[in-house]
Amino acid sequence: MTALQDSRSGSPGPTATTKRYRGPGIRRKATGNRLRYGLTVAVFLIPSALPLLFFTIVPMFSAFWISLNQWNLVGPMKWVGLGNYGKLIGDPGTQGAFLHTIYYIVGYLPLVYVGGLAIALALNSRIRGRSMMRGLYFLPVVTSWIVVALVWRWLLNPSTGIVNWLLGLIGVTGPGWWTDPAWSMPSIIVASAWKDLGFVMVILLAGLQAIPEDLYEAATVDGAGRWRRLFSITLPMLSPSTFFVIVLSLINGFQVFDQVYAMTGGGPNNSSQVVVEQIYDLTFRYGRAGEASALSWLLFLFILVITLIQVRGQKKWVHYA
Amino acid sequence: MNKKPLASLGLALTAILAMSGCGSAASSNVSSTEKVTIKYSNFISNGGNEKNLDTIVQAFEKANPNITVQVTTLPYKDYATALQTDLAAGTQADTFDIEYANLRSYVASGAVAPLDGVDGSKYKQSLLQSYQSDGKQYALPSSFSDVVLYYNKALFDAAKVAYPTSSWTWADETAAAKKITDSAAGVYGDYQSVSFYEFYKALAQTGGKFLNDDGKSVAFNSPQGIKAAEWLAGKSGTTMPTPAQGAGTPDFDTKLFKDGKLGMLHSGIWVASSFADSPKSWDIVVEPGDTQKASAEFSNAIGVSANSKNKAAAQKWAEYMTSSDVMAQTRISAAWELPATSDDSVLKPYLAKDKPANRQAIFDALDKVALPPVIGDNQQKMVDIITNALGEVEAKRSSAADALKGAADQINALLK
Numbered sequence: 001m002t003a004l005q006d007s008r009s010g011s012p013g014p015t016a017t018t019k020r021y022r023g024p025g026i027r028r029k030a031t032g033n034r035l036r037y038g039l040t041v042a043v044f045l046i047p048s049a050l051p052l053l054f055f056t057i058v059p060m061f062s063a064f065w066i067s068l069n070q071w072n073l074v075g076p077m078k079w080v081g082l083g084n085y086g087k088l089i090g091d092p093g094t095q096g097a098f099l100h101t102i103y104y105i106v107g108y109l110p111l112v113y114v115g116g117l118a119i120a121l122a123l124n125s126r127i128r129g130r131s132m133m134r135g136l137y138f139l140p141v142v143t144s145w146i147v148v149a150l151v152w153r154w155l156l157n158p159s160t161g162i163v164n165w166l167l168g169l170i171g172v173t174g175p176g177w178w179t180d181p182a183w184s185m186p187s188i189i190v191a192s193a194w195k196d197l198g199f200v201m202v203i204l205l206a207g208l209q210a211i212p213e214d215l216y217e218a219a220t221v222d223g224a225g226r227w228r229r230l231f232s233i234t235l236p237m238l239s240p241s242t243f244f245v246i247v248l249s250l251i252n253g254f255q256v257f258d259q260v261y262a263m264t265g266g267g268p269n270n271s272s273q274v275v276v277e278q279i280y281d282l283t284f285r286y287g288r289a290g291e292a293s294a295l296s297w298l299l300f301l302f303i304l305v306i307t308l309i310q311v312r313g314q315k316k317w318v319h320y321a
Numbered sequence: 322m323n324k325k326p327l328a329s330l331g332l333a334l335t336a337i338l339a340m341s342g343c344g345s346a347a348s349s350n351v352s353s354t355e356k357v358t359i360k361y362s363n364f365i366s367n368g369g370n371e372k373n374l375d376t377i378v379q380a381f382e383k384a385n386p387n388i389t390v391q392v393t394t395l396p397y398k399d400y401a402t403a404l405q406t407d408l409a410a411g412t413q414a415d416t417f418d419i420e421y422a423n424l425r426s427y428v429a430s431g432a433v434a435p436l437d438g439v440d441g442s443k444y445k446q447s448l449l450q451s452y453q454s455d456g457k458q459y460a461l462p463s464s465f466s467d468v469v470l471y472y473n474k475a476l477f478d479a480a481k482v483a484y485p486t487s488s489w490t491w492a493d494e495t496a497a498a499k500k501i502t503d504s505a506a507g508v509y510g511d512y513q514s515v516s517f518y519e520f521y522k523a524l525a526q527t528g529g530k531f532l533n534d535d536g537k538s539v540a541f542n543s544p545q546g547i548k549a550a551e552w553l554a555g556k557s558g559t560t561m562p563t564p565a566q567g568a569g570t571p572d573f574d575t576k577l578f579k580d581g582k583l584g585m586l587h588s589g590i591w592v593a594s595s596f597a598d599s600p601k602s603w604d605i606v607v608e609p610g611d612t613q614k615a616s617a618e619f620s621n622a623i624g625v626s627a628n629s630k631n632k633a634a635a636q637k638w639a640e641y642m643t644s645s646d647v648m649a650q651t652r653i654s655a656a657w658e659l660p661a662t663s664d665d666s667v668l669k670p671y672l673a674k675d676k677p678a679n680r681q682a683i684f685d686a687l688d689k690v691a692l693p694p695v696i697g698d699n700q701q702k703m704v705d706i707i708t709n710a711l712g713e714v715e716a717k718r719s720s721a722a723d724a725l726k727g728a729a730d731q732i733n734a735l736l737k
Contacts, residue, residue, distance in 0.1 A: 072698055073409035075430030158565040179565045179716065268564075268716065269709050284402045286702045287426070289409070 060300075067293035073283070077290075084294035094295065096270060097278040098302075100185060104274060105253040107189040113245060115193060116200025121234075123201070124208045134205070138198035145195070149262030152191040153178060181271030184264045188272055192259055200245050207241030208234070239318045247310055254303050275299050357631045358389045359638050360414035362407070364400040365463065365621050365658065366392075369595055373655045380647040381638060388634050398571070401701075408432050411628060415635040416642075419460045419624045421451055425697050428454045433624040435459060436636055443644040448661045452622050460622035461643040464658035467686045468522070468617040470494075470609065471578060471586040471593075471677075474602040476501050476508065485585070487685065489609035491526070491552060494585065498560035501584035510560035512574045513587040515553045515715045517707040518617065518693070523549035525615035525691035526608075532694045537736055542729035548611070550721040554714040564715070578603075589619065590683055594656045597676070605677045607686045616686035617693075620661065659683070699735040706731050 067084055069077035088094045119137055123130050140148060155162050156177035164174030175183045215233050224232065235242075257276035260266060266273035266281070273281075275295065282292035366374035371394055378390045393414065395403055401423065407413040408430075419427060427433050435457040441449055448462040470485060477484055480500040485493070498510025513519050520541075521531045529545025532538070541549075562568045562577070575592050577583040581600040587608060596603060608616055623639045625632055642648055646667075649660040653671045660667065672680050696703055710728035713719035719727075 072426065072430060073405055074427065074432050159563070160566075176565060176716075179563075181718070267709070267712070269713050269718075284405060285705070287405065287698055 063293040063296055066289055067291075067297055069290045071289045072287035073289050074287070080290065084291045085298070088291060088295055088298065093270070093273070094275075094278060097273050097275045100272060101254055101256065101274045103185055104189060104192075104256055105250060107186065108192050108253055109246070109249055111189065111193040112196050112200055112249065113242070115197050116245070117204055119197060119201045120204035120208055121230075124205060134201070137201055140195045141198040143195070145258035146262050148191065148195050149259050152187070152194075153263055156187050156191075178264050179268060181268050184268060184272040188256075188259055188263055191263065192256070195259075196249075200249075203241050203245050204238060207238045211237045236319050240320055243310075243314050243318045247307060250306060250310070251303055254299060254306075356387050356389070357634050358391055359416060359631060359635050360391045360393065361623075361638065361642070362393045362395065362404065362414035362417040363623075364395050364397045364418055367394050367396050370655065370657050373651050373657055376651050377642060377645070377648050381641045381645070384641075385634075385637065388638065390638055413626050413628075415626055415629040415631060416623050416639050417626065418463070419452075419622045421620055421622070422693055422695050422700055424452055424460060424622070424624075425454070425695060426700070427624065428459050429697070431627055433459045434627045434629065434632055436461065436625060436639070439636075439640060440644070443663060445661045445663050448620050451620065460624035461639050462620050462622045462661035463643045463648075464652065465618060465620040465661050466590045466658040467619070467683060467690070468587060468589050469605040469607060469682050469686055471588060471596075471603060471605050473578065473581060473584055473600045474604065475581065475600060476584040480584070484604070485606045485609070487607045487682070489606070491609055491611045494609045495560070498556070498584060502560045506582075508582050508584070509562055509577065510584040511556050511587075512561050512568075512577065512583055512585070513553060513556060514569065514574070515557060515708075515711045517704040517711075519553055519587065520549060520707055520711060521693055522608075522615055522617045522691045523552055523611075526613060527552070527611035528613060532696075536696070539729045539732050539736070542725045546725050547721045550711060550714050550725060552611070554711055554721065557715045564712075589617075591658050593677060603677065604679050605682050606679060607682050610689075614689040615691040616689060618687060618690040621658070696732075696736060702735060703732050 066077070068079065068081055070080050070084070071077045123134055123137070127133075156164075158164060158174065158176040158179050161174075161177070163177075167174040177183050177187045211234065215237070216229055219229050219233055255276055256274050257280070260272055260274050260277050261280070264272045266277045276299070279292045279295050279299070282288045282295065361378075363374070374392065374394070378392060381390060382388065391414075400418070401420075404413065404417060408427075413432075419433070424433075436459070439458055439461065441458070444462060445465070448465055449458070452458060452460040452462060472485055474484065477497070480497075482497045482500050485497070494511065501510035502508065524531055524541055524546055527545045527548050529543055529549060530540040533540045540546075557563050557568065562573075567573045574583070574586055574588065575595060578586045579596060579599045590605075593605070607614065623642055625635045625639055629635045643661065649662050649664075649667045652658065652660045653667065656671070656674065659671065662668070668684075672684075674680065694703075706728050710719075710724040713724045714721045
């Protein structure tokens, strides 16, 4: 709404001029303009609003309806009210899926942020071939997860993979990456962080370039060292970008699926089973679309609450210059 | 990022379901002269038999010029998911492959139409009956197959071990596998997938039962169950490659056998046609048992969709694809899975073909059969629970006793 008003007052549109010259007609004219303006906006919104309505909003509520029923996708639905929700909350498999998802986020987020920041800082300085480097780091982001997952599966192969071979050279017996329940999630975390580094780097790089050079100059004159400048200027000035990265990564993190599906399939012994993988299994393998829809809604509410907390919390640490 | 991928899908499906509901009401009898197109979705021809299926389709279209058959072939591992999605959306083909284990839930959901007026005398009776429910025929058996033990003669010769015979037991198999295995050369003695489908059979081979007679609780949590789990899981890493070495990935086992690096392979007769002359010299034998013989028998069937617009034509195709001479001859000459025919003379030429020499084993195996336990809607969940538990035993993270106890508790909860 504010955006709409801003653009209206900002434009030297006909309203301003008519108002000055044609006393009695203004009211009718203004209404007409408002209507025409509204129509114009509507026309521009339709291409994105209709798909949003039909492919997101309506399905969301349809899923809610399904979540109140027992349904194997084929036969008739059977009303169970909130039964599916109760069943899920008490189900060790679902609890495990949430815990594994949180494990994933706790491992993935710091890794991808610190890594992305380091690369962004390095590529923000004047080094040779930095455009090419930026492109290279971004390459995994635009690569299909299936391809990346297969490559990582191969790299991390416990008996024939390069990673364990390298570890062997320095006398370390590598773990059974995706065959050992203790290592399946770390494998996924490493592969995911590697793939998303480039994305975080691009966002932070844009943030870095918006920081005025004179701040650093002034700080240097005052005797601030490298680390001091990083912690007192770069990080605070970068906080809006950081906030954006964290919100986005958390939402994507809760919806982690492709890499899990392609790398471990949730195994071994469900050790890397995450929420969306669970939703998939419930629907398409076990024919329990009601429970799957209920789990989708639980996940949605979970993400909503966490995002709201972040939005409220940002006042404390995000500085908009 | 789409926030609710599943939710969107859910609605799309519901919407399509609603629309298709309106559509099928208007359909009904199509006159015999009108041209119709029948869709047939299958997995049975995937992986080498697509041309053979095409031969049957062409013969059918020639005999029924007003019916065109449109074939969709999917890999077995994607088939069930694809069919489930199609059924939910109402976009399923007029005729589609059905596995014995899934029939019960399709009938309960009203997805398949009962078939009237089928000439039942053309079919092997035991197979025909397994697709009946409440006295109605819900699908027609298209083929049957069983699992046998394949062996590479050259590796047996090199290890100076006598070839397997039908009187072999687990102990003989283990002894031979150990002699053949040469990890340094990448040669393994044995391969049997550590999964549900081998477990229920191994359980029968050692005299155990999967479900109690009332079908309301499991019986595999027993000394026999433990023995069966240890028999399967114990091969991994000794006479058989481990998952880290590739075991369990698609086509891994058949490739190893073709490369001449596998002494024995437990697999279905459907892979026989892909071996031909690689390895050079191989044969089959009925699987060894422990206290008794038990072989896995599988059958596939074709059902007609309950909302097909051309049920009569669809049934015609389903009958042709399951009982015609052309179908039987094509299957026999290609050594595809065997036709579910009541006429044993049709099967004779199959025995006379050269490779593998001991084709009689395929029929001998049927003397003692172990059928998969069937529990309805939670079938896939049960399969996953057992396969997961066996994986834990295989990786030595759990004893067979503990793993089976855990699996038994979970499956008993599903049966309540």
